[in-house]
Amino acid sequence: MLYRLAADAVLLLHLGFIVFVLLGGLLALRWRRAPLLHLPAVVWGVYIELSGGLCPLTPLENRLRVLAGQAGFEGGFIEHYLLPLIYPADLTRDTQFVLAGVVVIVNLLAYGFVLRRRCRRR
Numbered sequence: 102m103l104y105r106l107a108a109d110a111v112l113l114l115h116l117g118f119i120v121f122v123l124l125g126g127l128l129a130l131r132w133r134r135a136p137l138l139h140l141p142a143v144v145w146g147v148y149i150e151l152s153g154g155l156c157p158l159t160p161l162e163n164r165l166r167v168l169a170g171q172a173g174f175e176g177g178f179i180e181h182y183l184l185p186l187i188y189p190a191d192l193t194r195d196t197q198f199v200l201a202g203v204v205v206i207v208n209l210l211a212y213g214f215v216l217r218r219r220c221r222r223r
Contacts, residue, residue: 104169111162118158122146126208129215136212143208 125139149156166172 102169104165105171108162108165108169108171111158111165115156115158115162118142118156119146124207126211129211133219136215 121139122142122145125135125142128135128139148154
């Protein structure tokens with residue numbers, strides 16, 4: 102039971118990290134030092150995706166699931182949990198580009214607003 106709870110906690114941590122990578126720029130609107138945590142997280146997330154590597158949380162979750170008597174899974178967190186949600190079978194490549202653009206634009210707007218607001222205060 103303890104291993105299953107630990108695996109579920111790692112799963113939630115992993116999902117939280119992904120959400121933070123995507124939307125963490127919005128935290129900079131409220132907390133001045135948020136980019137100090139967010140930008141390295143973005144770099145790590147982009148590196149893992151572009152390199153085809155696995156986040157270290159994926160094998161950790163798999164190991165905990167095996168110790169809990171559950172089956173682990175092949176591939177990475179995104180392929181197992183998020184691809185079926187984010188990329189349904191009928192999703193087109195054009196829609197994917199639009200979604201990626203939305204993520205970039207939201208973060209650029211958030212950081213642009215923060216920088217403009219800080220410049221005004223000076």
